[in-house]
Amino acid sequence: MANVEPILSAGDIATWDRECDVIVIGQGVAGTCSALEAHRAGADVLIVERASGGGGASAMSSGIYYLGGGTAVQKAMGYDDTPDEMAAFMMASCDPLDPVAVRHFCDDSPSHFDWLERQGLPFERTEFKGKAVFLNDTTCLMGTGNEKLWPFNKIARPAPRGHKVAGTGENAGHVGMAPLLSKCEQEGIPAIYDSNVVALVRDEGGRVVGVRIKQAGATIHARARRGVIIAAGSFNMNHEMIAENLPLLGATSEPLGIPSNDGAGVLLGMSAGTATSAMDGVIPTASIYPPGQLIKGIIVNKRGERFVAEDSYHGRTANFVMEQPDQKAWLIVDSEIFAYPEIPTAKHTLVDGWETIEEMEAGLDLPTGSLVRTMAGYNKNAAQGRDPLLHKDASWLKPLDKGPWAAFDISFDRSTYLFITLGGLKTGPNGECLTLRSEPIPGLYAVGASAAHIPRNGKAYASGMSLGPGSYFGRRAGRHAAGANWTD
Amino acid sequence: MANVEPILSAGDIATWDRECDVIVIGQGVAGTCSALEAHRAGADVLIVERASGGGGASAMSSGIYYLGGGTAVQKAMGYDDTPDEMAAFMMASCDPLDPVAVRHFCDDSPSHFDWLERQGLPFERTEFKGKAVFLNDTTCLMGTGNEKLWPFNKIARPAPRGHKVAGTGENAGHVGMAPLLSKCEQEGIPAIYDSNVVALVRDEGGRVVGVRIKQAGATIHARARRGVIIAAGSFNMNHEMIAENLPLLGATSEPLGIPSNDGAGVLLGMSAGTATSAMDGVIPTASIYPPGQLIKGIIVNKRGERFVAEDSYHGRTANFVMEQPDQKAWLIVDSEIFAYPEIPTAKHTLVDGWETIEEMEAGLDLPTGSLVRTMAGYNKNAAQGRDPLLHKDASWLKPLDKGPWAAFDISFDRSTYLFITLGGLKTGPNGECLTLRSEPIPGLYAVGASAAHIPRNGKAYASGMSLGPGSYFGRRAGRHAAGANWTD
Numbered sequence: 017m018a019n020v021e022p023i024l025s026a027g028d029i030a031t032w033d034r035e036c037d038v039i040v041i042g043q044g045v046a047g048t049c050s051a052l053e054a055h056r057a058g059a060d061v062l063i064v065e066r067a068s069g070g071g072g073a074s075a076m077s078s079g080i081y082y083l084g085g086g087t088a089v090q091k092a093m094g095y096d097d098t099p100d101e102m103a104a105f106m107m108a109s110c111d112p113l114d115p116v117a118v119r120h121f122c123d124d125s126p127s128h129f130d131w132l133e134r135q136g137l138p139f140e141r142t143e144f145k146g147k148a149v150f151l152n153d154t155t156c157l158m159g160t161g162n163e164k165l166w167p168f169n170k171i172a173r174p175a176p177r178g179h180k181v182a183g184t185g186e187n188a189g190h191v192g193m194a195p196l197l198s199k200c201e202q203e204g205i206p207a208i209y210d211s212n213v214v215a216l217v218r219d220e221g222g223r224v225v226g227v228r229i230k231q232a233g234a235t236i237h238a239r240a241r242r243g244v245i246i247a248a249g250s251f252n253m254n255h256e257m258i259a260e261n262l263p264l265l266g267a268t269s270e271p272l273g274i275p276s277n278d279g280a281g282v283l284l285g286m287s288a289g290t291a292t293s294a295m296d297g298v299i300p301t302a303s304i305y306p307p308g309q310l311i312k313g314i315i316v317n318k319r320g321e322r323f324v325a326e327d328s329y330h331g332r333t334a335n336f337v338m339e340q341p342d343q344k345a346w347l348i349v350d351s352e353i354f355a356y357p358e359i360p361t362a363k364h365t366l367v368d369g370w371e372t373i374e375e376m377e378a379g380l381d382l383p384t385g386s387l388v389r390t391m392a393g394y395n396k397n398a399a400q401g402r403d404p405l406l407h408k409d410a411s412w413l414k415p416l417d418k419g420p421w422a423a424f425d426i427s428f429d430r431s432t433y434l435f436i437t438l439g440g441l442k443t444g445p446n447g448e449c450l451t452l453r454s455e456p457i458p459g460l461y462a463v464g465a466s467a468a469h470i471p472r473n474g475k476a477y478a479s480g481m482s483l484g485p486g487s488y489f490g491r492r493a494g495r496h497a498a499g500a501n502w503t504d
Numbered sequence: 505m506a507n508v509e510p511i512l513s514a515g516d517i518a519t520w521d522r523e524c525d526v527i528v529i530g531q532g533v534a535g536t537c538s539a540l541e542a543h544r545a546g547a548d549v550l551i552v553e554r555a556s557g558g559g560g561a562s563a564m565s566s567g568i569y570y571l572g573g574g575t576a577v578q579k580a581m582g583y584d585d586t587p588d589e590m591a592a593f594m595m596a597s598c599d600p601l602d603p604v605a606v607r608h609f610c611d612d613s614p615s616h617f618d619w620l621e622r623q624g625l626p627f628e629r630t631e632f633k634g635k636a637v638f639l640n641d642t643t644c645l646m647g648t649g650n651e652k653l654w655p656f657n658k659i660a661r662p663a664p665r666g667h668k669v670a671g672t673g674e675n676a677g678h679v680g681m682a683p684l685l686s687k688c689e690q691e692g693i694p695a696i697y698d699s700n701v702v703a704l705v706r707d708e709g710g711r712v713v714g715v716r717i718k719q720a721g722a723t724i725h726a727r728a729r730r731g732v733i734i735a736a737g738s739f740n741m742n743h744e745m746i747a748e749n750l751p752l753l754g755a756t757s758e759p760l761g762i763p764s765n766d767g768a769g770v771l772l773g774m775s776a777g778t779a780t781s782a783m784d785g786v787i788p789t790a791s792i793y794p795p796g797q798l799i800k801g802i803i804v805n806k807r808g809e810r811f812v813a814e815d816s817y818h819g820r821t822a823n824f825v826m827e828q829p830d831q832k833a834w835l836i837v838d839s840e841i842f843a844y845p846e847i848p849t850a851k852h853t854l855v856d857g858w859e860t861i862e863e864m865e866a867g868l869d870l871p872t873g874s875l876v877r878t879m880a881g882y883n884k885n886a887a888q889g890r891d892p893l894l895h896k897d898a899s900w901l902k903p904l905d906k907g908p909w910a911a912f913d914i915s916f917d918r919s920t921y922l923f924i925t926l927g928g929l930k931t932g933p934n935g936e937c938l939t940l941r942s943e944p945i946p947g948l949y950a951v952g953a954s955a956a957h958i959p960r961n962g963k964a965y966a967s968g969m970s971l972g973p974g975s976y977f978g979r980r981a982g983r984h985a986a987g988a989n990w991t992d
Binding site: 100103104105107108109111113115116119166167168170171172263264321323324339340341342343404405406450452453454455456473475 | 588591592593595596597599601603604607654655656658659660751752809811812827828829830831892893894938940941942943944961963
């Protein structure tokens, strides 16, 4: 549980044990980028990290940065994405709190990618065109969201915007964090580890001017002449905050994160009067793909009805499963496309196989006639390449008419849904912490997963929407806290 | 304040004073449509209304029904709208809780329009092409939402979907309610007035089987053999619920509704375990148009920055104003487009006129250089017919370079923002009340403004998204409660 004390008054701090210009709390991707930019803008920076080294949850992530608008990789692979197409997609799908911030992110996305490469992050000029949750090779570019999904594909030319660092597997993120951490070290940015910020300090004028830090056997106070940047991760691991904000997550849901994602960053910001946003947003995931052929199956609820286009991004599908009656859902396949879902953590179990759809309907305890009706309608339309109900793309449509049939249980309480929370502190385009009425709190910033994500709803999330905006707004906050303009 | 008691057990009701099949609480548009369909499906219906007659807030509204997909009026006026285009627009802009329900609404929208006409609602084959909040004539078809606004205009062919009954002014809604109330009377549907439902009653199995009604000097209990339909309006007038869910509404915000919109319907549903949705959604409105020429102005916040495309639907603009720093905003015009905003309730005051933009910036107490920079950038792009920041349509772009200049204060605390709440009970495609985990509560339905609106966010609302879905889902709930299928 997070150990956060009420905000302190500067007048009560007898001695400042350390002084600097900008304190950065947390050394994941957002904190690292903040620290580098603040340092390069001339500020005296101090990084305070709870773990014994840098990296945070970013180093444990799959290493995908959501970027677009015509990045070097997109261009090399033949995509003519533009900031405008990217902004149209994000504006329509993400319901962002701050459209101006989204516009900045899209406009600056190609140059931000170049900046990341200049820091040493390795990105190949390669592309993966299939459906995957993470990759077991070093390929870079991949579609990671709902760009090709109806109706989003009507808003903007779909372009792949997931930029994966050249590492492999579901924890490839460390390959991107290593060069960022090296840069901090090379440039001599001081960092203290095993150090837990437990309180903010503000002066009489309401400006945040420092922090209280707990270390083994010691409590110290550090003064920040220009600003404090909270980059301390999400509240994934805070059971109390999860129960309060996300009651639909159940006993079999497991947070994706590291122990310090206990909400301390969010609680620190709130202690200074920062508002929160999107606290009820979440990305649960227990993907049915890979293999992609399973997308040709259908997903039904306990009424025997389809409710989500099966070619949705896995986090979108999971959000819909979470909202179904009793949170029950099954993936139905025929013999032609039968395969086991490959994501091992999901634990989708094969219920059984049946010779007829009637038997399957009874075996799954669905209302009499419901699945027969759903499949008859689906198959008839699929034979014509149509899905008038949910608009699954024609490339995934085929009649499920090659019995026998099988069903996988993908219910919320039978599979394991990993989740990432989307909510956090309300911030402006430079990471400024904002009150309910959007007044900035002087001297206080929040970036990365301590701030609310751009998508307020898990149905709009795409892989990379943590590291991409986290690194970008981290940089902006660093410059702003140091007193520099973004465009200088 | 709403007078709602905890749910009662059927075993505690000594005598049922009345018995019927379906009880409909409230006789606005949703309740009327529910009652008509349940009655026509063979149910013995009882309408219980708090006022001394039917009509509800629907009769006080501007009488606009959001319908499309190729209605008779759209066809007559030359628009080839389709259910698919309408669904794409609503899916992308509204973030609906139940996409299947939205699909039904769009698919059935043309036939639902025909049904409304058959009940006697008068709709002309005429169109208003300008920008208005309500009309002082009997014209029918008008664009009432963000269909033409970027990026929504990229999702679907924009089509006007506001269908106004042939009445005039901001309370034209009664012209639509009169024939619906007449039908109820002609068909002999019993209604009791001045009767306040204060509690639901459920049996041992958890099924809602009746209500407790308070009348002047009497308390009676009515049994419903098949179902209870809550159609009792919104929680607009419930100060406590507003303060809890919508803290950004301020002292100068005024609810649009009638006294019985005190949240009783929502609280009744909650007493049976119904979940709520979109409780933080709201449409504030204090439109800058008409006249439309004011859309050629720009709206800036206290940082001197634009934050919303000025051609947004007025409720969307107001939502953005609500979220700006200190909730401050100004409409800036030059001499060429100068006019006073015409909506009298908005009370947008002219701050002053200035000979130079520098003087205006100082006069509005904006940061030095901010407004000059914003207007220089805007004017340069507008001269080329472009608005790269916010994509206001080219038809509304002109350089604001004909001084002197003027500013209207449209701040949240200086103007009067009228508001409609969007939140309410969580329901399924037939109006079934749903628990947090989307299990239906047997025998209980909610429709109209007692249920959550389709758009969960006020930025996506369009005029008519109360009466349109309210009348449609009212009908579905009536049939379902009566035991009939929708498609029979």
